[in-house]
Amino acid sequence: MKLLPFILLSFFTICLTTNLDGQRRFDCDGRLLVSASDGKTTSIYYPSSIPFSPTIFGILAIYDGHFDAMGFNPKDNYVYSVEQNTSTIVRHSLYTTYERIGQVSIVDTLKVNAGDCTAEGLYVCYDYRLNKMLVFDVVDQFKLLRQIDLFWDPKSPNQGAFKTRIFDFAFDPNDTKTAYSFQGSFEHEDLAPAATRGAMLRINLNFDDPNLGMVTPISFISPEIITHIAGLVFDPRSSLHGYGSSLGGLNPPQNKFFSINSFDGQTTPILTASAEILSDACSCPFSLNFTNSGPTNGMFCNNDSKTFVIGFENNSYIPFIDVVLKDTFPEGTIIKSISNSLNGNEFVGKIDAGTGIGTNILSISGLLIRAKGRFEISVEIMSINANDGPAYTRAYLQNLPPRFPTNLASDDPGSSAFGDRTNFFFKTRDLENLSWKIIPPTDCIVANDGKIIVTSPEFVPGQGFEVGLLNRIGYKERFENVVIDDKKSFTIDSLNPGNYQLFKFRSLNGNCSLSLKDTTITLDPPNSLLDLRVGSNSPVCEGDSLLLTSLIFPEGQIIWAGPEIFGSVDPNPMIKNVTPKRSGIYDAIATYGYCIQKRMLEVEVRPQVMTIIEGDSTYCIRDTLNLAVTDTNKGELLTYSWSGPNNFKEINSVLDLPIVGNEQTGYYEVITTNGACHDTIGMDVMILPTPDLVLDNVIMTDYCDPLILLPKLLGDTDVNYEWTPQDGLSCSDCLSPEVISSVKSSYRLKVENGYSCADSASVQIILDKDNLIFAANIFSPAASAGNKQFKILPNCVVHYIHRLDIYDRYGNPIFQAKAFNPDEPLEIWDGRLSNQTVSSGVYVWFAKVELVDGSIVYLTGDVTVL
Numbered sequence: 069m070k071l072l073p074f075i076l077l078s079f080f081t082i083c084l085t086t087n088l089d090g091q092r093r094f095d096c097d098g099r100l101l102v103s104a105s106d107g108k109t110t111s112i113y114y115p116s117s118i119p120f121s122p123t124i125f126g127i128l129a130i131y132d133g134h135f136d137a138m139g140f141n142p143k144d145n146y147v148y149s150v151e152q153n154t155s156t157i158v159r160h161s162l163y164t165t166y167e168r169i170g171q172v173s174i175v176d177t178l179k180v181n182a183g184d185c186t187a188e189g190l191y192v193c194y195d196y197r198l199n200k201m202l203v204f205d206v207v208d209q210f211k212l213l214r215q216i217d218l219f220w221d222p223k224s225p226n227q228g229a230f231k232t233r234i235f236d237f238a239f240d241p242n243d244t245k246t247a248y249s250f251q252g253s254f255e256h257e258d259l260a261p262a263a264t265r266g267a268m269l270r271i272n273l274n275f276d277d278p279n280l281g282m283v284t285p286i287s288f289i290s291p292e293i294i295t296h297i298a299g300l301v302f303d304p305r306s307s308l309h310g311y312g313s314s315l316g317g318l319n320p321p322q323n324k325f326f327s328i329n330s331f332d333g334q335t336t337p338i339l340t341a342s343a344e345i346l347s348d349a350c351s352c353p354f355s356l357n358f359t360n361s362g363p364t365n366g367m368f369c370n371n372d373s374k375t376f377v378i379g380f381e382n383n384s385y386i387p388f389i390d391v392v393l394k395d396t397f398p399e400g401t402i403i404k405s406i407s408n409s410l411n412g413n414e415f416v417g418k419i420d421a422g423t424g425i426g427t428n429i430l431s432i433s434g435l436l437i438r439a440k441g442r443f444e445i446s447v448e449i450m451s452i453n454a455n456d457g458p459a460y461t462r463a464y465l466q467n468l469p470p471r472f473p474t475n476l477a478s479d480d481p482g483s484s485a486f487g488d489r490t491n492f493f494f495k496t497r498d499l500e501n502l503s504w505k506i507i508p509p510t511d512c513i514v515a516n517d518g519k520i521i522v523t524s525p526e527f528v529p530g531q532g533f534e535v536g537l538l539n540r541i542g543y544k545e546r547f548e549n550v551v552i553d554d555k556k557s558f559t560i561d562s563l564n565p566g567n568y569q570l571f572k573f574r575s576l577n578g579n580c581s582l583s584l585k586d587t588t589i590t591l592d593p594p595n596s597l598l599d600l601r602v603g604s605n606s607p608v609c610e611g612d613s614l615l616l617t618s619l620i621f622p623e624g625q626i627i628w629a630g631p632e633i634f635g636s637v638d639p640n641p642m643i644k645n646v647t648p649k650r651s652g653i654y655d656a657i658a659t660y661g662y663c664i665q666k667r668m669l670e671v672e673v674r675p676q677v678m679t680i681i682e683g684d685s686t687y688c689i690r691d692t693l694n695l696a697v698t699d700t701n702k703g704e705l706l707t708y709s710w711s712g713p714n715n716f717k718e719i720n721s722v723l724d725l726p727i728v729g730n731e732q733t734g735y736y737e738v739i740t741t742n743g744a745c746h747d748t749i750g751m752d753v754m755i756l757p758t759p760d761l762v763l764d765n766v767i768m769t770d771y772c773d774p775l776i777l778l779p780k781l782l783g784d785t786d787v788n789y790e791w792t793p794q795d796g797l798s799c800s801d802c803l804s805p806e807v808i809s810s811v812k813s814s815y816r817l818k819v820e821n822g823y824s825c826a827d828s829a830s831v832q833i834i835l836d837k838d839n840l841i842f843a844a845n846i847f848s849p850a851a852s853a854g855n856k857q858f859k860i861l862p863n864c865v866v867h868y869i870h871r872l873d874i875y876d877r878y879g880n881p882i883f884q885a886k887a888f889n890p891d892e893p894l895e896i897w898d899g900r901l902s903n904q905t906v907s908s909g910v911y912v913w914f915a916k917v918e919l920v921d922g923s924i925v926y927l928t929g930d931v932t933v934l
Contacts (some may be wrong), residue, residue, distance in 0.1 A: 092162040093145035094128075096352035096471060098304035098383065101128065101147070102311050102325065103138050103348045110135045112147070112160075115325065115339065125341050129163050137180045137236070140352040142384065143189025144207050145471050147350060150180040150193055157191065157204060170210030172202070181235045181298070187244040187354060187385050192273065194218075196233040196258070201273065201281065218271065221284040225263035230283045233258035235319070237271060238300040238308070241353040241383065242440075245274035248300060248308060248330050249283075253291035256318045266291050268330045287333035294335060298322045299349025304357065304383040309338070311349045322347040354384030356437070360395070360463045360478035362492040369456040369494040369580035373404055373448055376490070378463055378478065381442040388437040388468060393417070395447070395463035395478075397428040398494070400454030400579055406430070407446035430463075454494045455579045462489040496583035499524050499573075508592055509565060512663035516564050518591045523557035533582075535560065536572025549576065565593040565662045593662035598624060600658040600665035607672040609745035614643040614650060614671060624660035630671070646673045675701050677747040679740045683723075685751055688825035689758040693725040695751065697738045705742050712736040712753075730755045756823040759784045763817060763829035770836040771920055772864035775807040777831060779817055787819040810835060810921040835865055835921055843913070848934040849899030858931050859896040860915055869894050870916040870924075874931075882911060899933050908934055 094101075099114045102125065109132055113125040135149040135158060147160040155172040172178055175198065183193035190213065191204045201216035218230035237249040252259040253266040267285040274280060296319070297312035308328045313320040327336045358381075363374035378395065382388060397403070403425050417435035424430060430447060463478040480488040502524045509515035529552050537546045537560060550558040570587040599621040608614050618626050618639045628636040631652040634643070643650060654669045683695035698721075699706060710718035713734030716725075723736070737750035760782035769775045781787070781803070794800040796811030807815075813833055820826035841862050847855035860869060868890035874883040874897060885895035899905055915927045 092165075093471070094140065094147060094162050094352070096140075096142055096145055096355050096384075098351065098353055098355035098357070100301050100303055100309055100351045101138075101140065101349060102299055102301075103135070103350075104322075105134050105136065105347070107134055109133070112138075113341075124339070129160065131160065131164060131166055133166075135160075135166075136348055137183030137193045138348045138350045139183045139185035139191055139193075140350040141185040141189050141191065141206065142187060142352045142354040143185075143471075145352070148183070148185060148191045148206055149348075150178050150183065153177060157206065157210065159206065169206060170204075172212060174198075174212070174215075181233070181348075182237050182249065183348075184237055184239050184247065184350065186239055186273075187241070192247075194234060194237065199229060199231045201271075214275070216273070216281045218281045218283050221282050224283075224285050226261050226285075230281075232260065234269070235296070235298045236300045236348055238302055238349075239273075240306070241302050241304070242306045244385065245272070245277070247271040247273050250289070250294075250297040250300065250310070250312075251285075252297075252318070253289075253295040254316055254318055254320075258318060266295075268328070268333060270330075287329075287331055289328070289333045289335060294324070294326070296320055296322065298347040301349040301351045302353045303351060304353045304355050304381075306353070309349070310335075311347050354386075356388070356468075356472065356476070357381035357383065358463075358465055358476060358478050359481045360461065360490045361481050362461060362490045364482060364492070366493040366495045367449075367451055368497045369400070369454045370451050370497065370578075372497075373450045376447045376449060376461065378445045378447065379442075379481070380437050380444070382437045382439060385439045386469065387439045387441075388435075390433070390467055391435040391437055392466040393430070393432040393435050393445075393463060394466065395430045395461060397430075397449055397461055398454055398459045399428065400494075401428050401449050401451050402426055403428065403430060403447060404450040405448040407444070451494065451580070453578045453580050456494045456496045456581050458491065458493050460489045460491045494580075496573075496581045499526055499582050499584055501525050502584055504589060506589065506591055508594055509563075509662065510594060512594060512597055512661035515593050515662040516562055518563040518565065519559055519561045520563065520568070520589055520591065521557055521559045522570075523555065525556060527552040527556040527558075529554050529556060532576035533558070534572065534574045534576055535570060538569045538571045539564075540567040540569060545571075547572070563591055565591050567591075593664065595663050595665055598622075598658060598660050598663040598665045600624075600626075600656065600667055602656045602667045602669045604654075604669055604671050606670070607674050607744040608646060609674055610647055610676045611645055612744075614646045614673065616641050616643075616654060616656075616669070616671075618656055618658070620658050620660075622660070624658045624663075626656055626658045628654060628656055630654035648673050648675050672744075674705075674742045674744040675703050677701065677703055677706070677740050677742055677745045679738070679747045679749050681738070681749055681751050683751070686754045686756060687727050688756050688823065689727050689729060690827075691727045693723060693727055693732070693753065695723040695736060695753075697721050697740055697749065699740060699747075703742050703745075707741055707743075709739045710736065711738075727755055730757070756825050757784045757821065758825035759787045759819045759821055759827050761817065761819050761827040761829045763831050765830070766832050766834060768834045768836050769807075770839075770863060770865040771810065775833070776804055777807065777815065777817075778804050779829065781819065784821045784825075787821045790818045790820075792816050792818070807833065810919075813921070835919060837865065837919070837925070839863055840866055840917060840919070840925065841869075841915070841927060843929055844931065845929070846932040846934065847899065849905050851934075857896045857898050858913075860894070862917070865919055867918045867920045867922075870918060872897075873914045875912050875914075876906075877910060877912070882906060906933055908932075
């Protein structure tokens with residue numbers, strides 16, 4: 069497809085329109101033309117696209133001189149402009165020629181940057197000193213027809229005469245009485261008023277309208293995107309484009325080409341070119357788009373139908389009457405149908421006699437292409453007996469207006485270039501249900517009696533074909549004429565072994581060939597007559613020799629190939645001092661005449677095993693012997709075999725062996741192997757004597773008697789003692805310390821001999837809280853002997869009594885005593901309250917008691933007073 073919507077060159081041809089004086093005119097093809105001037109020369113460019121590449125500018129013409137306000141005249145296909153710093157109007161032809169056609173007498177110098185041509189062929193330009201639109205006849209005779217004063221739309225923010233400088237305007241191809249322009253965004257007096265800077269402007273140039281010359285702002289473009297538009301132009305699809313700049317200044321360097329939505333001000337960048345001082349743009353949007361599209365996937369060369377679409381799009385306001393359309397399709401095809409039978413509302417015309425349906429020629433006379441009209445003619449083509457391979461078609465239009473070529477050729481819309489013919493192709497129809505039988509040769513040496521029997525239910529007995537057979541070994545072609553037999557098959561014989569392909573299958577009485585979806589036919593030699601057996605001494609160890617062996621019957625030659633670019637023609641090659649890189653697949657190929665046998669042999673060269681033992685060589689009884697063997701080559705598929713004292717055996721890489729006695733002292737050895745390589749390493753291990761400590765786990769005491777810790781030591785008694793924690797013990801480095809106070813609830817003893825072999829045990833000390841105090845449960849204050857007072861007697865586990873409270877049976881307090889430290893005696897109750905003996909009865913007491921371990925307990929009881 070075309071890559072840019074504005075490149076609609078539908079009838080582009082190398083033929084250029086030429087007028088009577090030999091000047092070459094521009095083509096009215098819808099291309100957008102951009103001019104640029106450096107003050108000395110003026111060049112005209114056109115945006116062009118290359119497939120898969122960004123849009124670029126291609127050059128059409130270069131003129132000596134400084135020209136601006138260009139407009140494409142659709143009436144004579146010339147470009148008109150004003151020669152700057154003069155009052156001269158210029159007519160430009162294609163390439164480098166131009167003609168000064170007249171001078172304007174109303175001014176000495178035209179101050180013009182903006183111009184365009186109307187659909188009727190008038191040249192219009194805007195003089196920013198006169199603030200007038202000047203309208204010229206430039207086709208029939210040069211003449212200034214009228215001067216139009218511009219004024220602001222009363223509904224716009226501005227009022228009065230329009231005195232703003234504009235740099236270009238373009239007539240709308242859909243509304244040829246309306247032009248569009250742009251007011252620059254730069255703060256300059258020529259671009260006033262400020263309220264509409266950056267606005268797209270609509271100019272009424274309808275000569276019959278009372279509002280002729282009215283300028284209306286319709287949208288705004290952000291100055292961050294565009295500040296200046298030096299060229300405005302419409303394409304044939306009525307899309308507006310601009311060439312300008314986003315820089316500041318009254319007339320900044322211009323280098324940006326973009327599309328514009330004049331109604332909302334949205335712009336889309338298309339390309340960026342080199343900056344020029346002055347630029348302009350014009351086009352001829354009143355073009356004729358003439359296309360012819362074919363089946364992109366081709367069509368079968370017989371019994372197939374495809375549709376070709378001939379498209380017309382007249383972008384001008386002039387209807388094309390009595391146009392002649394001619395199109396010839398390839399031999400071997402006929403026209404099957406034509407859309408609408410030429411009687412519908414889409415188009416008007418008549419199929420010429422001897423053409424149309426049933427022929428391969430289409431000729432339509434009296435074809436009408438309406439102004440601004442667009443339609444298509446669909447032609448269904450059926451293949452009868454066409455030559456397979458590339459094909460093309462091209463339609464032509466004749467009897468067009470003089471400014472068009474005599475024969476306007478159609479363009480392929482599927483191509484990125486202009487004027488391309490419509491290429492397609494005829495493909496051969498695949499044979500379905502095709503099968504073949506292979507009869508291989510019978511001998512390895514003289515192997516030329518092979519046969520291929522090809523069969524298909526689609527074959528007709530007696531039908532003749534030219535068959536092309538390609539042997540891909542040497543790419544030798546063989547052609548034979550064959551006749552289908554009664555079994556719907558044919559035979560090709562006298563074939564040597566090889567890979568064949570049926571590349572041609574042409575009927576002897578037609579143009580259309582047949583093809584096969586998969587025609588690769590392998591004719592193998594009698595390989596089963598050759599026997600090949602291979603072997604090796606794999607696996608082998610790194611550094612050893614690798615031996616490859618083979619046995620061939622009845623006879624033949626062998627080629628070995630393998631890793632590390634190994635190759636040999638020795639039937640039993642030996643590779644010395646191998647490395648693991650030699651591991652892999654070895655291919656053995658035996659040949660005897662045409663016969664071949666292949667075998668694959670997997671060989672493994674395993675790396676050297678180099679081991680070390682990690683672990684301690686001395687242990688104490690009750691430790692765990694821990695030894696680990698490691699292959700420093702980091703080999704795989706390793707197995708281990710340990711041996712040691714007392715017939716010890718183990719097959720793991722790591723030994724975790726509990727030490728129970730001195731009999732485990734000795735030499736521990738391990739053999740490590742990967743099946744081909746092995747390594748042996750060992751270590752002497754010494755088992756040292758270890759003390760054995762026994763200590764009660766729990767001791768309960770009330771501290772009334774001395775508490776002495778009495779552990780028992782077995783085995784080695786030449787040890788050092790260490791009790792932890794040390795608090796509350798009479799000694800920390802002796803065997804049996806006395807616990808002098810309840811400071812800690814548990815202790816741990818560690819004993820260690822001179823070999824640093826040690827044992828340890830712990831004991832937990834629990835306070836006996838069953839009989840903390842003794843208190844009488846009856847006393848008589850008036851007794852002459854016995855219990856005359858009430859007091860609490862603590863046992864050894866009590867540190868001291870904080871307080872004692874006594875209540876009567878009604879809960880009234882009777883007595884209270886307190887002690888603030890262990891050395892302060894607790895007051896004794898004598899059975900009195902306020903110096904009066906209490907009444908006989910039962911009283912309740914409460915005591916707060918602190919034990920030797922610092923804990924607080926609360927005790928209660930009752931006492932009877934007599």
